[in-house]
Each structure stands twice: as C-alpha cells, then as structure tokens.
Amino acid sequence: MTRRDSVRGHVVLLLLCMVFLVAAIAVAGTLGATRLARDVGVLTEDLRSAAYSNLALRQRLSEAQADARGWALSDGSGYADAYRLALSAAEVEIDRLERLVADDPAMRPKVRAEVRAARGWMGFSQRVVTGEAGPYRPAYLTRGQRLFDAFLDRHQEVSEGLDGEVDALVAQARDRVRATVGFVVLTSVLGLLATALLGLRLVRRVSEPLHAMQASVERLSAGDLAARVTTTGPREVRRVAAALNALAVENQESRGREAQVVDRLRALDRAKDDFVSTVSHELRTPLTSIAGYVELFADGFEEGCSAQQQGMLTVVRRNVDRLRTLIEDLLTLSSVEAEAFRTSFDVLDLSHLATDVAHDVADMAARAGVRVHTSGPGYPVLVNGDAGQLSRALLNLVSNAVKFSVDGGEVLIRLTDTDGNAVVSVVDNGLGIPSPELATLGTRFFRASNALEAEIPGTGLGLRIVQTIADNHGGRLVVESVEGQGTTARLVVPRALDGVARVPAGGIKRPETAITPE
Numbered sequence: 001m002t003r004r005d006s007v008r009g010h011v012v013l014l015l016l017c018m019v020f021l022v023a024a025i026a027v028a029g030t031l032g033a034t035r036l037a038r039d040v041g042v043l044t045e046d047l048r049s050a051a052y053s054n055l056a057l058r059q060r061l062s063e064a065q066a067d068a069r070g071w072a073l074s075d076g077s078g079y080a081d082a083y084r085l086a087l088s089a090a091e092v093e094i095d096r097l098e099r100l101v102a103d104d105p106a107m108r109p110k111v112r113a114e115v116r117a118a119r120g121w122m123g124f125s126q127r128v129v130t131g132e133a134g135p136y137r138p139a140y141l142t143r144g145q146r147l148f149d150a151f152l153d154r155h156q157e158v159s160e161g162l163d164g165e166v167d168a169l170v171a172q173a174r175d176r177v178r179a180t181v182g183f184v185v186l187t188s189v190l191g192l193l194a195t196a197l198l199g200l201r202l203v204r205r206v207s208e209p210l211h212a213m214q215a216s217v218e219r220l221s222a223g224d225l226a227a228r229v230t231t232t233g234p235r236e237v238r239r240v241a242a243a244l245n246a247l248a249v250e251n252q253e254s255r256g257r258e259a260q261v262v263d264r265l266r267a268l269d270r271a272k273d274d275f276v277s278t279v280s281h282e283l284r285t286p287l288t289s290i291a292g293y294v295e296l297f298a299d300g301f302e303e304g305c306s307a308q309q310q311g312m313l314t315v316v317r318r319n320v321d322r323l324r325t326l327i328e329d330l331l332t333l334s335s336v337e338a339e340a341f342r343t344s345f346d347v348l349d350l351s352h353l354a355t356d357v358a359h360d361v362a363d364m365a366a367r368a369g370v371r372v373h374t375s376g377p378g379y380p381v382l383v384n385g386d387a388g389q390l391s392r393a394l395l396n397l398v399s400n401a402v403k404f405s406v407d408g409g410e411v412l413i414r415l416t417d418t419d420g421n422a423v424v425s426v427v428d429n430g431l432g433i434p435s436p437e438l439a440t441l442g443t444r445f446f447r448a449s450n451a452l453e454a455e456i457p458g459t460g461l462g463l464r465i466v467q468t469i470a471d472n473h474g475g476r477l478v479v480e481s482v483e484g485q486g487t488t489a490r491l492v493v494p495r496a497l498d499g500v501a502r503v504p505a506g507g508i509k510r511p512e513t514a515i516t517p518e
Contacts (some may be wrong), residue, residue, distance in 0.1 A: 045260045063086040067083035068129055212229070346384070354376070369407040370410065392469065433481040463479070466491065
C-alpha cells in the first residue's frame with residue numbers, strides 16, 4: 001500500500017501539476033515582461049532622447065542660419081549675439097546626440113556624418129560672420145546654403161535611421177509578446193489537460209466505491225442487516241468501508257439486544273400506566289367516601305359544632321378537593337404524554353373551543369369577582385387537533401388566570417391568526433410570577449413562591465399538561481409575566497391548511513354566543 005494509492009496521494013499529485021502550471025506561466029510571463037521592459041526602456045529612453053536631440057540640433061542650426069542671413073542682408077547689428085547663442089546650443093545638442101548613440105553601431109556612423117556636415121556649415125558661417133573670410137560677397141550665401149543642405153541630408157538620414165530602429169524594436173516587442181502569450185496559452189492548455197485527466201481519475205476512483213457504499217448504506221437503513229460495503233478504491237475509502245462493515249456487524253448484533261430492551265421498556269411503560277391508573281382509581285373510592293362522610297357529618301352536626309370543629313371540617317374538605325384534583329391531573333398528564341389521542345385528530349374551530357372555556361369558568365370567575373372578556377378575528381380559525389385535549393389546555397390557562405387574579409380583576413381571552421398559526425392569548429392583571437422562576441415553569445409540581453405565600457390551591461401540573469398538549473399538536477406554550485402586574489400565556493397551534501370544522505360525536509358544547517370581533 002503506497003501513498004499514491006490514497007486520496008491524499010492523488011490530491012498531492014494534482015496540486016503539484018497545478019503548481020508546475022502556475023510556475024511555468026509565472027516564469028514565462030516574468031521573462032517576457034523583463035525583455036519587453038528592456039526593449040521599451042531602450043525605446044523610451046535612448047532612442048526617444050536621441051530623436052529629440054537630433055530635432056533640437058536642426059532647430060538650433062536653422063536659427064543660426066537665419067541669424068547669419070540676417071547679418072549678411074543688413075548692417076549686422078542685433079544678429080551676431082543671437083547667432084552665437086544658437087551655435088552654442090547646437091554644440092550642446094551635438095554632444096548629447098553623440099553620447100546617446102555611442103553604443104549603437106548602426107546609428108553611430110550616420111550621426112558622425114551629420115555632425116561633420118553640421119560643423120562644416122558652422123565653421124564656414126563663423127568665418128563669414130566674424131569677417132575672417134574677408135569682405136562679404138553674395139557668393140557666400142550660395143555656398144552656405146549648399147553646406148546647410150548637406151547637413152539637412154545627413155540629418156534626414158539620422159532621423160530615418162532612428163525611426164527604423166524604433167519600428168524594429170516595436171516589431172521585436174510585438175513578436176516577444178506574441179511568443180510569451182503563445183507559450184502561456186500552450187502551457188495553460190497542457191496543464192489544464194493534465195489536471196483534468198488527473199482530476200477525472202481521482203473522481204472515478206473515489207466516486208465509484210462511494211456510490212457502491214451509498215447503495216449498501218441505503219440497504220442497511222432499509223433494514224437489510226446482511227448488506228455489506230465493498231472495500232475498493234483509495235486507502236481512505238477502503239478504511240471507511242471497513243469501518244462501515246464493522247458498524248453493520250455491530251448493528252446486527254445489537255438489534256437483538258435492542259429488541260429485548262424495547263420489549264422491557266414497553267412492559268415497564270405498561271406497568272407504569274397500570275400503576276397510575278390503579279392507584280388513581282383506588283384513591284378515588286376512599287376519597288369519595290371521605291368526602292361523603294364529611295358532608296354528612298357537617299350536615300348532621302352543623303349547629304352543634306364549635307368554631308374549631310368547623311375549621312377542621314374546612315381543612316378536611318380543602319385537602320379532599322386537593323387530592324381529587326391531583327388525581328385528575330395525574331391521569332390527564334399520563335394520557336397526554338402517551339399521545340394516545342393523536343388518532344382522533346379532527347379539523348376544529350378554535351374560536352368555539354375558546355368560547356366554551358369562557359362559559360365554563362364563568363361561575364368560578366363570578367365567585368372570585370373577576371370579569372372574563374373574549375375577542376377574536378370574527379371568522380373560523382381552523383386547527384387539526386383533539387377537541388377534549390385542547391379544551392383542557394385552554395381551561396387550565398383560563399382557570400389559572402382567574403385563580404391568580406385579584407378581586408375586581410379582568411381576564412382577556414384573545415384569539416388571533418398570525419403567520420399560519422392560531423394563537424390563544426390569556427391575559428390577566430393578577431399576581432404575576434417572579435422573574436427568576438419563569439425558567440422553571442412547566443416542570444412537574446412546580447408552583448410560584450408568591451402563590452405558595454398567598455396559599456392559592458393548586459397541584460403544579462396545570463402548565464405541564466398544557467405544554468405536553470401543545471407539543472403533541474406541533475405547537476408551543478409561551479409565558480410572559482411581571483410580578484405584581486400580571487401574566488400573559490400564549491398557546492400557539494399550527495393552522496389547518498384546509499377542511500371544515502366539525503365536532504366529534506358527543507363532543508364539546510356549542511353555546512349560542514361566539515367570540516366577538518376585536
């Protein structure tokens with residue numbers, strides 16, 4: 001087993017090809033750019049400067065010639081100084097031009113010829129202007145013009161030579177650019193072909209065993225415990241295949257143990273349900289007897305009971321009611337946690353359920369001096385659910401709001417349709433819940449500290465039942481509260497996509513009044 005027979009080896013080889021490709025392109029580009037920069041430097045520095053000096057030399061000698069002619073055709077005043085300045089400037093340009101073409105064997109002879117012609121005219125014109133040639137004669141103009149024309153001819157040859165070298169350098173730079181681009185393109189194409197071939201080979205060697213592995217995994221997921229993965233391909237893929245095969249063997253062995261565990265858990269669950277049901281029913285009978293005898297005792301001895309005895313009877317009644325409520329809550333919680341009611345889901349109008357609950361707590365609210373109000377959107381709000389369980393959840397929320405409200409308080413049951421969800425908000429202005437205790441709401445048997453201090457009866461299972469019912473309906477319960485200001489509990493249930501609301505046979509009440517629009 002070699003490194004080349006692995007995904008890592010293939011990837012490294014692929015990366016090396018890419019690095020070689022990039023390096024080749026970089027070297028070719030650098031060399032081409034360097035040579036091109038050198039040519040451009042020669043073109044822009046030496047040749048351009050030489051052409052400028054050559055042009056300046058002609059300009060200065062033309063000015064000197066004009067001054068010499070002016071001196072000859074006049075009395076000479078005002079031209080001699082300008083003539084000398086032009087000659088001095090011409091000498092400067094001659095020196096610069098010779099220096100610039102000193103390393104150019106093609107242009108050096110031409111520049112020398114131009115300089116000789118220029119100095120020939122300059123020497124002749126100086127002898128005439130200074131008087132060294134004797135009295136001025138018209139023939140001097142003709143001879144001077146011939147010398148100047150000879151200079152112009154040599155000047156033209158130099159200009160054409162410089163232009164020719166510029167054209168040659170431009171053509172050479174163009175050829176080098178083309179060669180560099182061609183090399184880069186060729187290298188890129190070859191590199192891309194090599195990279196593509198290596199990539200395809202890597203993909204084929206990896207993808208084929210992976211597809212086979214996927215098929216085997218799908219067979220395992222479908223329950224075919226005898227399915228196994230073929231151990232082919234690169235080293236890493238073979239290791240994964242071997243690990244999956246080991247996992248499949250372990251899974252096959254654990255399925256038997258899992259079946260035994262599931263059977264035991266089911267037996268324990270049935271035992272738990274039987275225990276809760278049995279204990280609850282067994283407790284109901286003595287509680288009913290105790291409650292009956294307490295009422296008989298109170299009716300038979302009401303006039304002869306002392307205040308202390310009346311207080312004891314009240315305590316007994318309160319504890320009997322508390323035990324009865326606790327038993328009912330335990331049975332309800334056991335039922336909703338078992339999710340046994342899921343098979344009886346119907347399309348329901350949540351507004352009717354909320355109205356029913358408002359009527360159910362009317363007497364309780366009246367005794368507590370609490371007003372209950374309802375509001376809704378004014379049209380059916382349909383949900384998929386169990387009517388009895390949703391009614392129980394709403395009843396728990398509303399009865400809690402009434403129970404924890406102060407005398408003269410108000411409870412609002414508000415139904416809204418928001419973002420595909422039906423939301424029933426129960427708002428009160430009662431005791432509220434301390435902020436540190438909000439995180440523990442919904443745990444079994446939890447009751448707020450201020451409720452315990454106020455000695456408000458309860459089992460601590462109401463919100464747990466509501467949360468479980470909400471979870472089983474795909475919804476949630478949200479509680480917001482401020483101590484001393486009140487509580488808002490929101491039951492959120494997904495809306496039914498379509499359907500007609502109906503009530504199961506022998507189901508919930510249908511009052512004449514409905515929730516009024518907001």
